[in-house]
Amino acid sequence: MQMMNIAKRFGLAAAGAALAGSVHAQTAIEDLExxxxxxxxxxxxxPAATELARDLQWLDGLLLVIITVISLFVTGLLAWVILRYNAKSNPTPATFTHNSPLEVAWTIVPIVILVFIGAFSLPVLFKQQEIPxxxxxxxxxxxxxxxxxxxxxxxxxxxxxxxxxxxxxxxxxxxxxxxxxxxxxxxxxxxxxxxxxxxxxxxxxxxxxxxxxxxxxxxxxxxxxxxxxxxxxxxxxxxxxxxxxxxxxxxxxxxxxxxxxxxxxxxxxxxxxxxxxxxxxxxxx
CATH class of the missing domain: 2.60.40.420 (Cupredoxins -  blue copper proteins)
Incomplete structure (x- = not known):
């Protein structure tokens, strides 16, 4: 009989501890910000709460800088061509059909930009896809x-x-x-x-x-x-x-x-x- 009482007490104590732990956990979870x-x-x-999110947000900032520079350059170039080579400012248009250095440049420069972007974006992608x-x-x-x-x-x-x-x-x-x-x-x-x-x-x-x-x-x-x-x-x-x-x-x-x-x-x-x-x-x- 004494052993049964002791066992009951231990059982009640364990149940009480489990209940107290559950209540504590529930309270802590509900109080989260x-x-x-x-x-x-x-x-x-x-707000970034992981390394993956910080990497993505940093990469987004880098790309924003790159595309902003490109957009401003293209906009400025368009404005310069419109003002410099309209019919009023340039009544006698040029007759050449191509410009090899320029054509090489506008092929090479985008390749360099894409390689630069890939050098930073691919490691971020691999970090996401390589499951630890x-x-x-x-x-x-x-x-x-x-x-x-x-x-x-x-x-x-x-x-x-x-x-x-x-x-x-x-x-x-x-x-x-x-x-x-x-x-x-x-x-x-x-x-x-x-x-x-x-x-x-x-x-x-x-x-x-x-x-x-x-x-x-x-x-x-x-x-x-x-x-x-x-x-x-x-x-x-x-x-x-x-x-x-x-x-x-x-x-x-x-x-x-x-x-x-x-x-x-x-x-x-x-x-x-x-x-x-x-x-x-x-x-x-």
Whole structure:
């Protein structure tokens, strides 16, 4: 009898510890700051939260400088030709038909520019496409019109749908958003169940589709991968800052394409382990 009492006490203590850990993890996840989200009227990129996103944004800046210089040069050249060689300024036009040095120059210079761009863009592309060893493996399936996630190493599976899917925003939906830790501003972005990953860990996602082509993307992570039925493709990221990041299906997939948001919550590794333990009971594969 005494041994049974001791066992019961240990069981209750373990259950209490697990419940406390789950509550702590849930509180920590709900208190996260929203970092990667679109802003009305804003220009530019969302904050970069991965090395991939920083590389892409830097490359975009480099290309912007190059095309700006080219555009200004061509515009200036057009203006000079219009002013210098119009009928009034140049009543007697030239009769030559070609200029070999100029023709060689306008062939060589674009080649040099393209080689220069390739020297910087190809390493960025290879870094995206060479999938490293992952710390967390998730299979993502695009459906009409929601996402399914399976943590393949941890026997977790759940569907993720937009909060208020198929409805106009109302008091009930606002209450549901607030209960999930969001505000009215996140309507159309927030999902009922979020992908949770640990900060500083390499996450490898295998992406596919169940019906039509979808596309999984998080702008702040610098990742985008089409979800093609019958095919498996991979992406990876390593988030460097805790917070909430939003994305959207980025491949036109049907009438409710606009209502397939993606929510990823990046948390402390200890919080992730607590969430994992609770999720294995709540969302068994």
């Amino acid at each position: 929203i970092i990667g989200a679109p802003e009305a009227g804003a220009l530019g990129f969302q 060893e992952g710390d967390v493996h998730i299979t993502v399936t695009g459906n009409k019109w929601f996402w399914s996630y399976e943590y393949t190493d941890d026997a977790i599976f759940f569907d993720s749908r937009m909060i208020g899917y198929g409805q106009n925003i109302n008091a009930d939906i606002i209450a549901e958003l607030e209960e999930a830790g969001y505000s009215e501003d996140e309507f159309g972005l927030a999902t009922d169940t979020a992908v949770v990953v640990p900060v500083g860990s390499t996450v490898v996602m295998t992406v596919t589709g169940s019906d039509v082509i979808h596309s999984w993307t998080i702008p702040s992570f610098g990742v985008k991968q089409d979800a093609v039925p019958g095919r498996f493709a991979q992406l990876w990221f390593n988030a460097e800052q805790e917070g909430i990041y939003f994305g959207q299906c980025s491949e036109l997939c049907g009438k409710d394409h606009a209502y397939m948001p993606i929510t990823v919550k990046v948390v402390d590794p200890a919080v992730y382990e607590e969430w994992l333990a609770g999720a294995q009971e709540e969302f068994p594969a």
